[in-house]
Each structure stands twice: as structure tokens, then as C-alpha cells.
Amino acid sequence: MKLRVERDQFADAVTNAARAIPNRPSVPVLAGVMLRADGDGVTVSAYNYDVSHEGHARGTVQDPGAALVSGRLLAALVKALPNKPVELASVGAHLELVCGSARFTLPTMPVEDYPTLPALPDTIGTVDTAAFVAAINRATIAASRDDTIPVMTGVRVEFRAGTVALLATDRYRLAVVECPFNATDPNLSVDLLIPASVLAETAKTWTGGSIEVSAAAGGDGLVGFADGRRKTTSRLLDGTNYPPVRSLFPADDMVKATAIIPAGDLAQVVKRVALVAERTTPVLLTFTPGDTTLVVEAGGAEEARASEAMPISSYSGTEALTVGFNPQYLIDGLANLDTAHAHIGFVDAFKPAVIASADSDGQPDPTHRYLIMPIRVSR
Numbered sequence: 439m440k441l442r443v444e445r446d447q448f449a450d451a452v453t454n455a456a457r458a459i460p461n462r463p464s465v466p467v468l469a470g471v472m473l474r475a476d477g478d479g480v481t482v483s484a485y486n487y488d489v490s491h492e493g494h495a496r497g498t499v500q501d502p503g504a505a506l507v508s509g510r511l512l513a514a515l516v517k518a519l520p521n522k523p524v525e526l527a528s529v530g531a532h533l534e535l536v537c538g539s540a541r542f543t544l545p546t547m548p549v550e551d552y553p554t555l556p557a558l559p560d561t562i563g564t565v566d567t568a569a570f571v572a573a574i575n576r577a578t579i580a581a582s583r584d585d586t587i588p589v590m591t592g593v594r595v596e597f598r599a600g601t602v603a604l605l606a607t608d609r610y611r612l613a614v615v616e617c618p619f620n621a622t623d624p625n626l627s628v629d630l631l632i633p634a635s636v637l638a639e640t641a642k643t644w645t646g647g648s649i650e651v652s653a654a655a656g657g658d659g660l661v662g663f664a665d666g667r668r669k670t671t672s673r674l675l676d677g678t679n680y681p682p683v684r685s686l687f688p689a690d691d692m693v694k695a696t697a698i699i700p701a702g703d704l705a706q707v708v709k710r711v712a713l714v715a716e717r718t719t720p721v722l723l724t725f726t727p728g729d730t731t732l733v734v735e736a737g738g739a740e741e742a743r744a745s746e747a748m749p750i751s752s753y754s755g756t757e758a759l760t761v762g763f764n765p766q767y768l769i770d771g772l773a774n775l776d777t778a779h780a781h782i783g784f785v786d787a788f789k790p791a792v793i794a795s796a797d798s799d800g801q802p803d804p805t806h807r808y809l810i811m812p813i814r815v816s817r
Contacts, residue, residue, distance in 0.1 A: 439503025439528040441475045443495045445537060447667075448524050449516040451482040451493030454643050454668055456513040458484035458491045467551045471509035473526065473533075476502045480526070483555055484509055489636055490555045492669040505533045506547040515542055556671050558662035559652040562597055562628055563621040567644045567665065573604050573615040574641040576774040576806055581634035582608035592631040592675040594683075595661075597651070599624045606634060607683050611767050612790075612809040614684065620648075628653050630661050631677030640670045686809055687792060693783040695755030697725060698800045699732065700748075701772045701780040707734050707746050708772075712765035714738040720762030720813040725753045736765070751779060752800065761787045762815040771808040788812060 455471045463469045463486075474481045476499060483492040505528050515535065516524075522538040528546070535542040574593075582590035594605040602619035606612070630653060644665050652662035662671045708721055715721065715736040724733040730752065735745040761784065771793040772780055781796035781803075790809045794802035 439473070439475045439505055439526065439533075440501035441480055441497050441499040441527075442523055442525050443480055443497030445516070445519055445521055445524050447495035448480070448482075448497075449519070451480070451495045451667070452509075452513050452516045454493040455482045455484040455491045456509045457639055457643075458486050458489045459509040460486045465551075467506065467547050467553075469508060469510070470506040470547050470552065471512060472504060472506050472549070472552055474504045475499045475526070485553055485555050487553065488633075488673045490669075490671045491640075492555065494667045501527075503528055504549045506549050506552055507533050507544045511544065556660055558664065558669060558671060559654040559660050561622060561650055561652050562626060563619055563623075564648045564650050565602060565617065565619050567647050567649050569617040570602070570649055571641045571644055572774070573602070573617045573806075574637050576615045576808075577604035577606045577613045578634040578638045579606075579770045579774070580608060580611045580613035580808070581606040584608070588675055589631065589677065589680055591634055592677065592680075593634045593637055594677060594680050595630045595632055597621065597626055597628040597630070597653070599626045605683055607681070610764065610811050611771070612683050612686055614687075614807050614809075616805040619651075629677065631675040631680060632661055632672060633675060636670075636672045640672075643668060686790060687807065688783070688785050688789065692785050692789075693792075694786060695725070695753065695757075695759060695784045697732070697753045697755075697782045697784075698751035698796050699780050699782065700750070700778060701775050702778065703748055704732070704734075704780065705769050705772045707748050708765050708768055711736045711744045711746055714742040714744045715765065720815060721765045721768065722760055722762050722815060724758070724760045725755060726758050727753065727756055729753070755784070759784060759787060760815075761791065762813040763791075763810055764813060767810050771810055774806075776803060776806065788814060 471484045479495050479497040481494050519537040525536040527534045533544045577593050596603040599621040603616045605614050650664045660671050711734045715738045722735045731747050732750045733747050737743045776795040779796040781794045783792045790811050793808040
């Protein structure tokens with residue numbers, strides 16, 4: 439193998455592929471990234487039997503071939519290279535990398551021992567990159583990190599003709615986000631449970647254009663994403679017992695009070711007030727009828743307390759309301775809104791509240807809803 443590639447494209451391909459390298463590989467070859475030089479450049483890939491990442495860097499190939507080298511080492515090297523073309527050449531059991539006056543010799547592993555990457559399933563449609571990345575960021579914050587309940591660590595992604603919906607919950611909060619989807623089949627109905635960590639990590643690599651989505655018929659086995667130079671596949675989680683989370687949202691006639699609040703200001707106030715609170719201590723939000731002032735309070739150990747009043751746009755309740763929330767969950771819900779103001783709907787102090795972006799008329803955005811469970815408090 440011998441070729442010459444541009445540094446930036448090669449670094450991007452290596453960094454992207456290295457995301458699939460496990461922290462503790464079950465076999466030595468899984469610590470590697472595969473370099474295959476052919477045609478108009480080099481394809482860089484990695485696979486851990488659950489997730490595969492593949493990227494391509496254009497270049498001039500003098501001698502086609504393949505090499506398997508340590509992924510973490512190569513990723514560290516390409517980040518430190520000068521901004522000059524990169525020359526790669528297989529020499530015996532080593533790979534030589536030259537960039538400007540920098541020269542590295544890396545040991546290689548047997549190419550034939552590396553597992554074959556799974557092929558992308560059939561394409562089911564495309565989605566705008568920016569919209570899909572935003573939806574992923576909004577949904578994945580609500581997914582569980584508890585691996586003992588695998589179904590909660592995934593994002594349920596529902597593909598329909600015209601729309602894709604992402605649902606995630608850790609049992610204490612729930613995010614439902616929708617964005618347009620260009621389906622290949624006007625009768626498309628595919629539901630997938632994709633690991634939230636895979637979605638979140640992969641979304642970091644996408645820029646501009648659109649994402650091509652691939653899935654097997656019936657949503658079994660694999661999901662695939664491609665954005666031109668990069669491809670990703672992931673095994674799906676078993677979503678058979680995923681809870682009917684949409685039913686948790688209160689009906690419109692159940693909502694007794696709404697508040698329109700500057701989202702960024704509330705997040706900053708919560709951060710300050712929560713400094714005195716212990717990890718499991720809620721922040722309290724107190725609303726008063728006819729008053730456009732919100733009081734945020736928290737108490738901690740050794741009688742430490744904090745409170746701060748802030749102006750809000752409106753509160754529609756006819757009765758005073760004091761409700762407690764996990765401060766980080768509340769901040770997460772406010773962090774990814776489309777607008778400067780949040781619309782928060784309340785049933786009462788003990789039922790879930792729903793956060794959404796508020797438009798110029800104070801109406802909530804139905805395509806992005808974040809439900810948060812309150813913490814019961816006694817005063």
C-alpha cells in the first residue's frame with residue numbers, strides 16, 4: 439500500500455473511525471483501524487461488533503492495499519501533524535507515515551484477522567443534517583445511562599413518511615422531538631431503538647447537507663447512516679418492551695397553569711441557587727397569581743439556603759404554585775429550546791410538567807416537548 443492524502447480529510451476519517459474502538463477490546467485486532475487504499479483515496483474503518491464507523495479521504499494511490507494499525511495511536515498522531523499532505527506506505531510489518539519533515543513508523547496487525555464490516559441495510563429515506571442533529575441532541579439528554587435497564591439507554595426513533603420522531607426517557611424525564619423526513623416509501627412505518635450513546639457520538643461528526651438513513655425491513659438488526667464521506671452502522675436494542683411514553687403527557691384540558699419564562703435567565707438562576715443544594719435536593723419554583731415574578735429557592739446541608747427572584751413574562755394559574763425539580767434535569771430541558779422563552783405547562787405540584795419553546799404569541803412548539811417529573815417537597 440502506498441498513497442498520498444490531504445491531512446485534514448485523513449485526520450477526519452481516522453478520528454471518526456476511532457470512535458468505534460472499544461476501551462477494552464476483547465481481541466487485539468479490535469484496537470485497530472483498517473486502512474484500505476484503492477481508487478481515489480483511502481477508506482478508514484473500525485468495528486467492535488456493535489458499531490462500525492467508516493470514512494473516506496481522497497488522495498493519489500500509487501499502490502493499492504490495506505493495513506491495520508493501532509487506532510488510538512494513529513488518531514493521536516494525525517491530530518498533531520502539520521498542515522501538509524500525508525504519505526502512507528506499507529513496509530513489511532510496518533506502516534510508514536510521513537508528513538512534512540515528520541516521520542512515523544507504526545507496527546501493523548494481520549489484516550486477515552479483522553472482522554468484516556456489516557453492509558448498510560436498504561435506504562429508507564433522508565433527513566436534513568442540521569435538523570436531525572438538533573433533534574438528537576434534544577432527545578438523548580433524556581435517555582438513561584443505567585446499563586442495567588438497556589431499553590432505557592436507547593432512543594426510540596419512529597420513521598414515517600414526512601416525519602421522524604425521537605423519544606427518550608430515563609423514567610424521571612421524557613423528551614419527544616420531531617423533524618421532517620423524506621421517506622422512500624409513502625407508507626413507511628419503521629420503529630427502531632438505537633443506543634443513545636451511538637446517536638449522540640455519531641451526530642458530532644455530521645456537518646451540512648443531508649443524512650441517508652438505512653434500516654432492514656421491520657426494523658430488525660441494524661441501522662445505518664451515511665453523509666457522503668462517512669458511514670455508520672449500529673446494532674439495535676430490543677425495543678419490544680419500550681413503554682408507551684406518549685401517554686405520559688397531560689391532555690390539554692388537564693393543564694391548569696402555564697408560565698412563559700426567559701429560558702436562559704431561568705437556567706442561570708437555577709445554576710446559582712443550586713450551588714447550596716445537595717445532589718438529590720430539588721430547587722423550588724414558586725409562582726403567584728397576578729405576579730410576573732418567579733422565586734427560585736434551594737436548601738442544602740448545614741442550613742445553607744439560597745433564593746433568587748426573577749421576572750417572567752406571564753403566569754396563568756389562579757392559585758399559587760410551588761413545585762420542586764431536579765436542578766440538572768430542569769437545566770437540560772431549558773438548554774436546547776429554539777426560542778428565547780420557555781413555555782411550561784403545569785397540572786399541579788405533583789404531576790409532570792411539560793417544557794417547550796414558546797413562539798412570539800406564547801404558544802408551545804408541538805415538535806419538541808420535554809416532560810419532567812417533580813420532586814415532592816414539604817414546606
